[in-house]
Amino acid sequence: MDGGPWVRFAMRWLLAAWTVVVLLAVAAAAGPRVAPEDPGGTSAAGLTALFQRYGDTSGDWLGADRTASVPLPDGRRLWLFSDTFLGRPDPGGARPRSASLVHNSAVVQDGGKLTTLTGGSPGRPASLFSTGDDGEYHWVGDASVLSDQVQVLVNRIKRTGPGPLDHVLAATDLATLALPTFAAGRVRPLPVGDKVSWGSEVMTDGAYTYIYGSEAAGQMKFAHVARVRGTDLGQPWEFWTGRAWSAAAGESGRLLSGVGTSFGVRKVGDRYVLVTHENNLMFSADFVAYTATAPTGPFEGPHYLFRAPEPDAGHIVYDADLHLDLSRPGSLLVSYNVNDLDEAVAYADASIYRPRFFEVPWPPRVAGQLPPAPAEVAAAPDGSGTARVTWKTEGGRDYRVYRRDVTAGQTHFVRLPGNAPGKFEFLTNGHRYEFAVSAVDKRGEGALSPVAGMTATVPPPPAPAMVRAEPDNAGKVTLHWTEVPFVQLFKLYYRDLTTGQRGRTAAGAYPGQSATIGPLRHGHEYEFTAVAVGGGGDSVHSKGVRATVVVATPPAPGTPSAQTRPDGTVLLSWPQVAPGLAYKIYQRDATAGTTDWGVPGISRTTQFRSRPLEHGREYEFVVAAVNDGGEGTRSPVVRVRAQLAPPGDAPTRLRAEPRGTAVELSWRSRQTWHWIYRRDVTAGEKDFTREEVGAQGREATLRNLVAGHEYELKVAAFNPGGAGPQSSPVRVRVGSALPTGLAVVATGPGTARLTWQEIRSDVLYRIQVRDASAGEQWRTDPYPVDGSTYEAIMLIAGHQYEFRVQLDDLTTEPVSVTAR
Incomplete structure (x- = not known):
């Protein structure tokens, strides 16, 4: 069951902060590998507009998430993306439902020109980094340049079921792109385990290169760090345990909680700055920074940098990449991703699923005298599953409430919505929480108050009410349900009534109040239910709602x-x-x-x-x-x-063996039919003559040759498209059928007997004779002779006679006798 690509993107953000589903994904951020290309830096608005124009006009790159950047030695820049839509938007700006999706891609920036890199072919694009397994794919992490190649950390994600959230991290691999061509090299696994998705950040600092990663654990997502000596990511890794470096990946320790699936780390001045989407709260619009004096922390913060505007329009934001080498002096340049939980909205506007950039001054300014921390802060559990937090208020001030989930291992406080005493929701049953409050006036925000702790009591939520089920014509059904207080995640189920299915099939977990599932079977009636997932556990199943699935036949393809x-x-x-x-x-x-x-x-x-x-x-x-x-x-x-090309290869190893007046030929060839060409060298022929009948196979026997003549022979394969190149010629002499041992003796007055030995017994001979004493010319006996003797008569006594035997146009050497 697949709820559509938009669900995978949204879930990658959502699941970082929820206990019931763990979806491990890749993250990355790029930083200063070389000196800034432009001392003035690049504006956030300019980069946002650059990718919006490219998505609208390129015709290939339509939108993507995970926006890592790598400056290249020749001045170009490589942008790395994970799930990527390809194609162009509809005239109205919508993303076509037929848009192809690959799991990773890259865009090369050369000045203001962008070029998309994918695998496969233009007609059948594929991921730039392939796993070779349909059940697994790669999401990209950060990368760095090593000599004449780009080393890219990629996370291998394995499917565990049909649902959009049925994925687990299988491994972290190392891929390469050759420079300057960007040809993809082999992808090899790294011995770093499958607990941490490494590649959130790659940062070279001094003698080491530090690799940051993220671990999803329950409600929290934790940052980790490893390192290699030098800049080659293929060298042995060491892992920070929290106290020391270890060669064992399983001993990697947690740095801090609340990071996104990608975050950026760079040294700015004398401190290390970690920038991330605030992931301690679900659906937060905030981006924050933490600072430390060492790459391993401890990190202090958070410093609130930026509040994205897109959530005000109902979208979600996630991931953060720090592009320090592009930042303007005295500022941080950060990218983030945008999507929408409503599939219809995500497809209706292709511009949503593209990177955004913001820039903020750094380091932050610190005001002089700030308002004091509020007093008398108290926190108590509410029977409805919320926390009631109170404090002493003063006129002219606003207040900000912070919370930390101690049980989940949250390392830093997170700012909550609201600016007055009241109820604060989305708690987990049995978890210990700490609350603190700060005061805000025109001078700025003051320090946090002393903490107030409490243990949450959260009952299971009520079941949602299924409002309606709306089938489309593509085999999918969009479900709508009512809001449930303090719940942001719902599990959906279905059963096929047409087939009499008894148990329910899980269709995945979804946020919001609607979801689209499918494709399902055409013409089948289904019943759908929903379960609310809250801090107190799961609700019972809702009352079912039914729909009959419709799959309209697809439109015609374009002209092939x-x-x-x-x-x-x-x-x-x-x-x-x-x-x-x-x-x-x-x-x-x-x-x-x-x-x-x-x-x-x-x-x-x-x-x-x-x-x-x-x-x-x-x-x-x-x-x-x-x-x-x-x-x-x-x-x-x-x-x-249809066009069949003639054979491209000439036959080889042509052999010719004389067999009497015939010749047996053999050769090597991958083809079936062959022409044989011959010329009679003895007769002085200059051109080859092709045999009238082709030879099937790789052997043939030539007959009707002239005995004793030398021939030159060649072979060529042929098919309906024509004849291929001819083989190298071979020469062979045809054996002669002339008799041997020719002898003549006088046998009586005026007679003589001519004898010989036959080579073949199936031929007739012509006898030639002349009276040498009388100077006579050769004359041929008009009657052919069969056998091996010839009787001559009416010879003149005392005259010398010469005899010879003729076969075709060949004649034996003469023998002579004197008649009696």
């Missing part, structure tokens, strides 16, 4: 593009209709005039490769998206002519 491949296949690509859809691909033979589209192929991506097609014929293709509601409208037709 068709690319012919050398192997005779066609590679189709088309625009994504929406995430998570399958596609049917139909084809027909246009050359043959076929009207039937046949059985479709199936693809779960936006690409499909056809089977090998017949060379030179035209084919038509259409694509239709498929979801649980069925098959949608088909795309426009794309037409393409």
Whole structure:
């Protein structure tokens, strides 16, 4: 079950401060690795506007969170992001539902020009740093430059179930990007355990580089610190235990509570400054700073820096990255992330999910005489689950109330809403709390009062009332429920009434008073319930509300593009209709005039490769998206002519063995069909002649050759696309069938017998004779001879005769005899 990407982003902020769900994520902040590029620094408004323009106009980067920055040696800057939407907004500024999501990306800044880096291909973008496992992905941490590469700490997040919050930290890995090309190198695991998501900050200070991380534990999120000698993050790590450095990751100790999933640490003057979103309170709009004299603390504070305006519009803010090398003199430049808990709002305005920047003077000014701390502060539990805090008030002053959850291990006080004695809510049953109050007048805020302690008594909350269930046409249902006092988190459940499901299926935990869950099964009726999660535990289930799920068939994809491949296949690509859809691909033979589209192929991506097609014929293709509601409208037709490239490699190791007047050929080749080429060297042929019939396989026998002639032979593979390159030639001489051992003897008056030894018994011979004494020319006996003897008659006594045997155009050496 997935409540949509917006839930994952919102939950990453929310879960840092809630006990019932632990979602470990990556955080990072960049700082001064090199001298500031511009002594005047960069304005917060200018950077906010830069990313807003880029998200509106780039066509690829639509919005992201986790805004770490790394200055590069060549003057450029690398911005690192975690979950990133790709594409461009609709004309009205909305984020398209079909926008692709990758789990990490980067943007290269060169002056005012920005360029997006992702993995995959332009048609199928993927995360820049891949895990190679569909059930796991990386969220990025901070990074630093080492020689000719950027070292990036990435947290490996593992899915543990179908819900949007079903994730755990699996490991911290080290990734690299080569400079100046940004080619991604291998990702290797670091032996640092899975308790702390390391990479919230990377800070080089003196002989060491310090790596900060965050640990989610119950209601709190705690900062940790490790270090390596030098600047190579791949070297052995040491972990601060609270008293000393240890090589054991499991001995890492907590520095302070209340940090966000990312926070920044930098040395400013003679103190170390830690800037974070105030995470001791859920949905806080505040950003605070803590200071220390050493990278390991102890940290003092908080100093309240900035109150984000976005929560006033119903959005949430989270994470903080400190960009000290971009800060203007005497100030801190900080980025933070924005999202909305209402999916409809998050998609309606693409500008929400983009980084914001603010800048504040630093160090803070300290007023002279401030109002004294309030007296008579008291705190007592209220039966309704709140704390009643009172103090002595004076005219002309406002007051600020601070709280610390001692039981949860909260290390510093956090400012609460309200400026007068009253009830303070969102407590956890059985937890020990401390309260303190400060006075504020026109001179500023005074010191905290002595603390007042109490142990909270919080009953379980009442069940929310489910108001309505609104199915959309995409298989999702938006649920609405009533507000429950002192509760900010709700668990949702459903059961499929159509299938007769008895038990309930958990659909995840959500803040607010509405949530969208799904996709669910088309046409099925479901019952939904909600459970309120409060400081006193869980409520009972609400009364159920029912809805029948509707999944409208998807719209038609855009016109596919068709690319012919050398192997005779066609590679189709088309625009994504929406995430998570399958596609049917139909084809027909246009050359043959076929009207039937046949059985479709199936693809779960936006690409499909056809089977090998017949060379030179035209084919038509259409694509239709498929979801649980069925098959949608088909795309426009794309037409393409199949092209099969001729074989690219010449056959090798050609061998020719004479067998009588035939020649047996053999060769090596990956192809099936081959042409054989020959030329008769003995006959003086200059050009090769191709055999009329191709040879199948890698062997062939040539016949009808001239006995005794030398031939040159070559072979080339062919397919319907043509013939490939020819092999290197080989030469072979065809064996002769001429007889041997030719002899002649006079056998009587005017007669002689000519004898020989046959090479082959299946041939006929022609006998040539001449009267050498009379100077006669050679004459051929008109009758062919079969066998190995020839009887000559009517010879003239005393004359010398010569005989020879002819076969085709070859003739033996002559032998002679004197007739009697």
